[in-house]
Amino acid sequence: MTLRSLLTGGRSRAVIATATTAVCAAALAGCTDSGTDSTAATTLAPASAEYDLSAVCPKDVVVQLQWQPQSDMAGVIGLLGPGYTVDTNAKSVTGPLAFDGQDTGVDITLRAGGPAIGFQSVPSAMYADDSIDLGLVHGDQLISAAAKQRVVGVTPLLQYNPSIIMWDPSSHPNVKTIADVGKSNASVVVSKDQIFPQWLVAKGLLKAGQLDTSYDGAPARFVGDPTITQQGFANSEPYTYEHETPTWDKPVGYAMVKDAGYDVYASNVSVRADRVEKLSPCLQKLVPMIQQTGKNHVNSPEAINATIVDWVSQDVSFTPYTAGEAAYSAKLLKDKAVIAPGTDGVWGSYDSAKAQQVVNDLVPILNADGANLPAQLPADQLFTTQFISASVR
Structure with missing residues (x-):
């Protein structure tokens, strides 16, 4: 039986934070070492039939x-x-x-x-x-x-997919769209499992030779060589690069893949x-x-x-x-x-x-x-x- 079952009595949901601590200490010593951590809970009313x-x-x-x-x-x-x-x-x-x-x-x-x-x-x-x-x-x-x-x-x-191609505005002052990235001949660093880069090439917006499929999600490559462009997500990288990446800490330029017609x-x-x-x-x-x-x-x-x-x-x-x-x-x-x-x-x-x-x-x-x-x-x-x-x- 799991810790959660002991605390909740199967389908009952009256979980109390102090009970969690007591059970861990008295009955399941070392439970946090197993890689689990429970939050305190309030009692939820049972749902209606709907x-x-x-x-x-x-x-x-x-x-x-x-x-x-x-x-x-x-x-x-x-x-x-x-x-x-x-x-x-x-x-x-x-x-x-x-x-x-x-x-x-x-x-x-x-x-x-x-x-x-x-x-x-x-x-x-x-x-x-x-x-x-x-x-x-x-x-x-x-x-x-x-x-x-x-x-x-x-x-x-x-x-639709919030994927973007992002770039350094200082290194690419004339780039505003993904088509502009294609005209710039800059490397476009993407992960190999992404499909939208193939679509961008097929539509003539990027050139196959621009694609570099070595993207690993880390900012080091972009920070170290701001002449490249790379993939990202509109709801993530523009914020994290400006506010949570001390080696960068400034805005990036980007264009959404959706705005290039990739409406998936x-x-x-x-x-x-x-x-x-x-x-x-x-x-x-x-x-x-x-x-x-x-x-x-x-x-x-x-x-x-x-x-x-x-x-x-x-x-x-x-x-x-x-x-x-x-x-x-x-x-x-x-x-x-x-x-x-x-x-x-x-x-x-x-x-x-x-x-x-x-x-x-x-x-x-x-x-x-x-x-x-x-x-x-x-x-x-x-x-x-x-x-x-x-x-x-």
């Missing part, structure tokens, strides 16, 4: 994130209720799945991705580990995986194609909760941001994520409409025509790189509106 997931969802809904926790994942992280436990060995957090201040009757486990899973793609992790129920998958990676590891997006956390749904909450039917009763209730949680974060991000900052602070292997970055990120995601209603006014919805256009655009580019996708790939095999609630406006 939000009770106990009869339709797994007892513990396991979600694989695509990177370490950040505010652009608020739609799922915001479901983590008080009393959660951080496991630094598993790079995960587990707690009650809560919605509207109520206990839905099941738990949620969020697992960090990226370096935490050896930079494995989320679809491949989902097919390798049957315990994963949901995964966050960017739309281009979802399309790329369709031949052998098809997953189905059930709602997008982000209406991002952070899609996804299910393995062979498990959609089995999880359908759960998704019918859970997806609208995710939609509403994303909407709530736009209008009031503080509580979810605090949870993210707390989780990251408990794991020294994570890149630090400060309250300042979280607040900047939440504001940018709102101001740039990265987290926003779809074209139909519904939060977390898909536009089927847009999805198909993106699929049609990317398939030949991905196939040129060996993806072996069918030339005609229906978008409704990859993105479904089946579980999206039109009432979340």
Whole structure:
């Protein structure tokens, strides 16, 4: 039995901070050495029948994130209720799945991705580990995986990818757009698993010879050679380079890939194609909760941001994520409409025509790189509106 089970009596949620300390000291001495740390919790009221997931969802809904926790994942992280436990060995957090201040009757486990899973793609992790129920998958990676590891997006956390190309304004005073970067002949440092650089080359915005796929996420390369340009995210690097990178500490210039025409749904909450039917009763209730949680974060991000900052602070292997970055990120995601209603006014919805256009655009580019996708790939095999609630406006 886990520490959390001892404290909560199974489904009961009356967790008291002093009880945690007492159990660790008296019954489970050394529990913090196992890589877990529990937060204090308040008692959650049981959910009404509308939000009770106990009869339709797994007892513990396991979600694989695509990177370490950040505010652009608020739609799922915001479901983590008080009393959660951080496991630094598993790079995960587990707690009650809560919605509207109520206990839905099941738990949620969020697992960090990226370096935490050896930079494995989320679809491949989902097919390798049957315990994963949901995964966050960017739309281009979802399309790329369709031949052998098809997953189905059930709602997008982000209406488009916040990826950017960034540069030093002093070194590149005439660069304002990604097309300008292409004309400059500057090196563009990106990670090898990114798909948008291939698209930029295919569209003639960058030259293949400009791409350098050695990006590792660290600022040292950019700081040491400001003549290069590199990938980043609009809700992260512009803030961290100016405010949290002492060797730089000044603004960067950047352009969003979306503004160059790369209009791809991002952070899609996804299910393995062979498990959609089995999880359908759960998704019918859970997806609208995710939609509403994303909407709530736009209008009031503080509580979810605090949870993210707390989780990251408990794991020294994570890149630090400060309250300042979280607040900047939440504001940018709102101001740039990265987290926003779809074209139909519904939060977390898909536009089927847009999805198909993106699929049609990317398939030949991905196939040129060996993806072996069918030339005609229906978008409704990859993105479904089946579980999206039109009432979340």
